[in-house]
Amino acid sequence: MDLRAGDSWGMLACLCTVLWHLPAVPALNRTGDPGPGPSIQKTYDLTRYLEHQLRSLAGTYLNYLGPPFNEPDFNPPRLGAESLPRATVNLEVWRSLNDKLRLTQNYEAYSHLLCYLRGLNRQAATAELRRSLAHFCTSLQGLLGSIAGVMAALGYPLPQPLPGTEPAWAPGPAHSDFLQKMDDFWLLKELQTWLWRSAKDFNRLKKKIQPPAAAVTLRLEAHGF
């Protein structure tokens, strides 16, 4: 929705639209509506499940890359993986994130990571590994959907990808296979860190959303009123 400051007609149209959609917003549908709590809980559970699933997948994939990538203390420089969304963030910054930003960052990160992961799947040489990766991609797609559901429940809009920023899995001719392996390593590592962070994010969100009465306030805030 494109709103311009001072455009009273636009504001009115926006208000009308919001009012029109109010019955559809789960946060306001009070008749037997449990609120966003359960969907946050489910998303939290899904992140924990994906953490577990990734642990197995990463082990297999890093063995496939061979030493030193499968060594436990291996920590290569983040050469070609700069485009990957970073999960690590200063603790104070993380605490100060509001719910919308927190969810948006999660959504954007998994959108990118999923795209990279699909590229990884295309490159995999063995059929079994491709199956495992495809299964994980499906699960990750589910997590993305869950985050989108939580955001919708809380009334936050989904972030729109900027044109030209769509991540592409194109190693390019200059990209050596060794660097490619390092990128793969970092993709899995970053994914793991993101899942760990998301569990923390949703746990925090879950506790915060516990009193369902706050849902209306959140919704209004989300629409920028």
Add this chain to the structure above:
Amino acid sequence: MAFSVVLQKAFLLALLSLRAYQNEVFDEPIQLVPEVQNVSTSSKPQQVNLQWTVPNLAHHQELKMMLQIEISRIKTSNVIQVVNYTTTVKWNQVMHWNWKPDIPLECVKYFLRIRGMVDDDKFLLQSSWSNWSSWQEAHIPVSLEPNTVLVFPEDPLVEEGSNITICSVYGRNQHNVSCYLQEKPIPGEQLDSHVSIFNLNNVVFFRDTGTNFFCNSIDTKLEDGIVLFVSKVLEEPKNFSCETQDFKTLNCIWEPGVDTALAWKQQPPQNYTLFESFSGRRKLCNKSSCDWQITDDSQEIYNFTLIAKNYLRTRSVSVSFHLTHRVYLKAPHNVSLEIINTTKAHMTWKVHSRGNDYTLLCQIELLCEKEVIHEHNVSVHMSGDYLFNDLDPDTEYKASVRCADATHFWKWSNWAEKTFSTPEAAPSEALDVWRIVRSKNGSRIVTLFWKPLSKSRANGKILFYNIVAENQDKPAKSKHCSIPAPASDTQLTLDQSSYKLHITANNSVGMSPETILVLSRESGNQEVVEKRINGTKDGFLISWEPRSRDVISYIVDWCAHSQNQLCDLQWKNLGPNTTSTIISSDAFKPGVRYNFRIFEIPVQGPVYLVEKQTGYTQELAPLESPEVLTSNLTSHSFTLSWQGYASQFQAGFIQGYRVYLKSKEMHCHSGWDKVLLSDNSVCCNYDIKDPKQKIFTVENLRPESDYEFSVRSYTSVGENQNATFMMVTTPDEHSHMLLKTMLPMSLCVLLIMVVCYWKSQWVKETCYPDIPNPSKSSILSPIKYMQNPHLTIMNVKDCIPDVLEVINKAEGTKTLYTGAGKLHAENVTKLPPVPTEKDSCGPVPCIFFENFTYDQLAFDSDSHGHVPGPLKDILCQLGPLTPPKNLLNVLGNSNMKSLTGSPTEETSLIYVSQLASPTCGDKDSLTTNLPRPVHCSEYKMQMAVPPSLASPALSKNSDLSSMILLGKGEP
């Protein structure tokens, strides 16, 4: 301008021709100097490409030249390689020469120069090497920052087992760089201040994602790395062959060997190309097979080359053949079978042939139960047929046929199969029958056994067995019975007549030839001596002496389970000329006795028992020890016997018994041996060598001694080990004397006691009356007379009272007894109660005997002697009576009523009265003390006591006489 160019070219041409002419004339070598046009490098793959020309060649001239290229590394003076090669150079043509550097081009500089020499026969003149071209540098520059480390070549692809040199270039701030192949540190060779090289020899394939080579700086920080892709060595295709089934397509197959594909498209799987040289056609195939379309029917000979190729290597294999020599026919079709009869079947089939001109060879197989029983080859053109003979009736067969080209055999076609079954026929063989005959109640019980016919003889499913017992004496009494299959025995009860038994097996088509057994009046079980034979693990060798010449056959029979009730009769039918056979069976077990009987089946006459033989396949030590009974135990001997020991059921022929005797003294008498047992105990042993002797007397023993004995049977293998010792103690030497005296004495005492008991009343009355009556006491009288001839009557003065009780109150309810447990037989002398009624006793004390016994049995049986007077009288005599508490409790109220109740109930009580004449005291004195004669009778106080209480009371009472007298009552 154009004119000048043309003129210039013409001039040069003339000059060259002139020079050539001059060379020929002046015999000078031609100097053709190659000129390097360009040196290009590529990183992946590492390669230097040298482009050169020979500029001073004549127009359209072609020359064969020898070239020499010199390669230096780092500096021109450091020549590392000189390459010679020959090529044909053309006018105005740029020549290419590729070279693969050993050290990556990013790490070192290479310098190349070239020179040439004409090596062509057309030039007869002597030629020499030209001058060198100028040095050309080959190098790939890299941008290197002071803190970086770079590794080259980038992702190289090598074959397994080859060598490769990897180099690392590092900036000026980097020192002590360590490099690793996977986890293994690789020592480097410092080429110059910022280049190290690493020689990897005989590289090994680890995985299709390559082997990681990487370098760390001193602080173990990963700087750079490469992936060394090691490809497996491409193998030559094996067993490459082509064949056709339909002359339209050639199907070529081969075994491809290992897959050399690598991940991330570093190397795709090797490809296979089929090339036919005559037609010049080429086809890309899949991994292990290729279908080649025959487009030209006239082409008969093919020359195929199979080329396998990957990035690193090419392998090829060729095969050449005539098309008709590689014909792999399709399996025959339209296979059909016609069943002619029970033993014949006719098979027909068609083949895929190119026409009648081609002869095919077909192979026919007949299978029965998955085994080939018949095989035959026939030549056919378009179709074939075959007749199967000698088939078994009622059998399922599988007929198979396959064909091949008869002229140029290449390969059999697949089998074409057809299953068929022959119909049933009558059984073809007579049953093997044997019998057991037993006599019972004047008739014979004949148990017939027969062996089921084999499948090949039954010719179908046997439905029943027919048995006809033909009475030879009275044909009218013949019997017939039909036994349904699958029975293998039956029982017939026949009289003592001669019988001929006809036994046949029947299936749905007919019956088998009959088996005839003759049963004569004689039993045929003659008594013959049993002979012992030694078997082996393979069986028993049975031999016998023939009795007569006219013998149909001999039969040896035995029981498979001789120790069981079920005999499981086995027999073996042998020809008339046989006098020995080996009986073997898997059922034979060691330690089991088998009894064999050999019968002769004569042409005429009854079956005759020729011999009995018995033996073991392997004798064992007896498993069962004799059960020994001891008898005749004296102070010096005892007898052992084990008559019940069944020696015929032991694990070997019993050869005797060993008696073991243990005693403290350990002295063995003659005939005994001292032996050491397995438990290291010493004992005496006596060997009984006669197995029939089952009794033995152990003698020369000491009286009053303990002996342990054991009897063990033994066979040729040994004695049974599980026998236990039993203890026997010899008695005292005089004990028998004591027994001889004590027994009669005891009998005498017992007799006296019986007599006393029987005549107890008489004895009592005679010897010890309650109230002695001088007139009656006939026995005591003489004694008394003897003691005191003056006294004829017992005086009251002579009575010494035991207890005196003075009762002052007439209405006392005092109970007089001395104890609950001693109610019987207590003779207490008391003062009588004071009488209160007229007819009661006077106040004069009188002496009386009190007896508390009341016998309930007497009441129950109505066998009382006499009925006493009314209870009132008794009460009068005894005064108020309170029953003993303990008895009250036991008896209850009913019994008390009988004592204190109304007079009508009195009759229910039966008293064994001890009433006697009033002789309690001196008559005279009594009369003086009493105003009138008092019936101061002595009453035995009667009380009801149940028998259960009476008995223990009796047993506790030591006064036997009283018990006997009162308990049984008056006679």
